[in-house]
Structures are given as structure tokens and as C-alpha cells.
Amino acid sequence: MIPISYFIVLSFILFFLGIVAFFVKKDLLTQFMAVEIMLNAANLAFIAFAKSANALDGQVIVFFVITVAGAEAAIGLAIILLIFRHRKTIKTEDINLMKG
Amino acid sequence: MSYFLFFLLAIVSIASILAMILTKNQAYNALLLILAFTCTGGLFALIGASFIATIQIIIYAGAIMILFVFVIMMINIRDGIPPERKKWTIYFSIFVAVVFLAELFFALKGTLAPLSTSGIEQSSDPTSLGRLLFTEYLYPFEITSILIIAALVGSIVLVKKKENNDSN
Numbered sequence: 001m002i003p004i005s006y007f008i009v010l011s012f013i014l015f016f017l018g019i020v021a022f023f024v025k026k027d028l029l030t031q032f033m034a035v036e037i038m039l040n041a042a043n044l045a046f047i048a049f050a051k052s053a054n055a056l057d058g059q060v061i062v063f064f065v066i067t068v069a070g071a072e073a074a075i076g077l078a079i080i081l082l083i084f085r086h087r088k089t090i091k092t093e094d095i096n097l098m099k100g
Numbered sequence: 101m102s103y104f105l106f107f108l109l110a111i112v113s114i115a116s117i118l119a120m121i122l123t124k125n126q127a128y129n130a131l132l133l134i135l136a137f138t139c140t141g142g143l144f145a146l147i148g149a150s151f152i153a154t155i156q157i158i159i160y161a162g163a164i165m166i167l168f169v170f171v172i173m174m175i176n177i178r179d180g181i182p183p184e185r186k187k188w189t190i191y192f193s194i195f196v197a198v199v200f201l202a203e204l205f206f207a208l209k210g211t212l213a214p215l216s217t218s219g220i221e222q223s224s225d226p227t228s229l230g231r232l233l234f235t236e237y238l239y240p241f242e243i244t245s246i247l248i249i250a251a252l253v254g255s256i257v258l259v260k261k262k263e264n265n266d267s268n
Contacts, residue, residue, distance in 0.1 A: 001102065002102055002106050004147075006106065007143065007147060008208065008211075009212070010110050010114075010143070012204050012205060013114060014113065014114070014117065014140075015204070016197050016198070016200065016201040017114065017117045017118065018117075019196065019197035019200060020121060020193060020194055020197045021117065021121045023189070023190075023192075023193030023194075023196065023197070024121055024189075024193055024194075025121070029126055029129075029168065029171065029172060029175070030120075030126060032168075033120070033129060033130065033133050033168065036133070036137075036160075036164070037117060037133070037136070040137060040140050040160070043140075043144075043152075044143060044144070047147050047152060048147060050149070051149070056228060057236075059149050059151070059152050059229055060229065060232055060233055060237050062152050063152065063155065063233065064237075064240060064244060066152075066155055066156065066159050066160065067244045067247070068244070068247065070159060070163065070251075071247050071248055071251035073164045073168070074252070074254075074255040075251050075254055075255055075258070077167055077168065077171045077255075078254070078255035078258040078259045080175075081175070081258075082258055082259065084175050090175065
């Protein structure tokens with residue numbers, strides 16, 4: 001049986017890669033994908049801790065996180081589509097309306 | 101065997117996310133992310149959460165990423181893929197991420213050592229999960245359905261083209 005700490009360390013690494021992807025990428029869609037990576041890393045940590053605590057509650061939380069991620073993806077992609085329709089771009093450098 | 105599966109899934113998911121960071125094509129990014137999410141589903145199954153693994157593969161790799169692929173298809177950027185950020189921004193972002201990783205690691209280092217699989221096996225079949233979901237977590241479950249309705253209506257209202265005025 002694999003030690004649970006392996007899964008925790010893997011979730012750290014996935015979260016780290018999500019942060020790097022969020023800051024390195026420059027278009028809104030890929031940054032949104034990076035947010036999904038971070039959510040997934042958190043889910044992995046939840047499930048690993050639920051296994052180590054021997055409780056099912058962590059899996060229920062992951063169920064809710066996946067549901068909220070679905071709702072968030074629908075709304076976020078609608079907003080990205082709206083931004084593209086108005087500004088004809090999804091580069092974050094061109095969306096500088098609030099820059100002083 | 102389970103170690104082999106764990107390292108295979110971990111290496112494939114990390115490698116596909118790294119390839120996503122390095123690839124510039126958004127369609128390839130979405131496909132690589134589907135691979136990474138499928139590997140994460142395999143990891144969930146390896147821990148023993150079989151129902152969550154199924155949900156992960158169906159909802160995440162199936163539904164959400166297909167939504168991404170459709171939006172990529174609709175956006176259809178003509179002026180090429182945007183170039184990457186400036187060099188110092190990349191280094192700074194990697195520095196910030198490393199600092200965050202170190203923080204996480206030091207915060208949870210104490211809990212890593214005693215974490216080992218206990219011999220007691222709790223049944224994590226869909227039956228007990230569903231019983232927990234409909235008894236103890238009934239109110240969050242109902243609130244989630246309201247949230248999904250709100251997201252559905254909100255996304256339709258946001259994306260709908262206006263008929264009369266084309267100004268905004």
C-alpha cells in the first residue's frame with residue numbers, strides 16, 4: 001500500500017505547477033485551465049487526508065468542489081466569451097481598462 | 101504494482117502539465133489537461149475513492165474540458181497565439197510559486213510523517229457516500245443544485261446576443 005504522504009507531496013507539486021502556469025501564461029483561457037489544475041491538486045489533498053483520517057467526509061467535500069468547479073467553468077467561460085466579443089482579444093496585457 | 105501505477109500516473113500528470121506550460125497552442129493545452137485530469141482520476145481510484153474517480157473522469161475530463169474545447173473553437177484567434185511574458189516575469193512567478201510550495205511543505209511537514217495507511221478499511225463505495233450525502237450533507241447538496249441553476253441561467257444570460265441595441 002502506498003503511503004498517503006506520497007499523494008500529499010504530489011498534490012503540492014501539482015498546485016505549484018498550477019501557480020506557475022497561471023503566471024507564465026498570457027491568455028485568459030489557459031490561465032483558467034491553470035485554476036482548474038489548482039482545484040484538482042486541492043481535491044487530491046482532500047482525498048488523501050480523508051483516506052488517512054479514515055473518514056468519508058473528504059470525499060463528499062471533493063464532490064462539492066467538482067460541482068462548484070463545473071458551475072465556475074460555465075460562468076467563467078461565458079465571461080471570457082463576452083470579453084472576446086467586446087475587445088476582440090483574450091490577451092491579459094490588452095485588457096488594461098483599469099490600469100491607471 | 102500499486103507503486104508502479106502511482107509513479108506512472110504521477111509522472112504522466114506532471115509531464116502533461118509541464119507540456120501545457122510549454123505549449124502555446126490552446127487546443128493542445130486543453131487536450132494535455134484532459135490527460136492530466138484522467139491521471140488524477142486514476143490516482144483517486146488508487147487511494148480507494150472509486151466513486152470520486154468516476155466523477156472526476158466523467159465531469160472533469162469529460163464535461164468541463166469539452167466546454168473549454170468548445171470555447172476555444174468559438175473564439176478562433178486569428179492573429180496567432182500571444183507571445184509569452186517577459187523573462188523576468190517568468191522568473192518572478194516561478195520564485196513566487198517556489199515560495200508558496202516551501203510554505204505549504206513547512207506548514208504540513210509535521211503531518212506528513214505520521215500519515216500512513218491504517219489497516220482499518222472503511223468502505224468507500226457509492227452507497228455509503230450517498231448515504232452521507234443525503235443525511236449529513238443534505239443542505240449543502242440542495243444549495244449546490246441552486247448554484248448550478250444560477251450558473252446555468254447566468255451563463256445563458258451573459259452569452260446571449262442582444263437583439264435591439266448593438267452598442268455594448
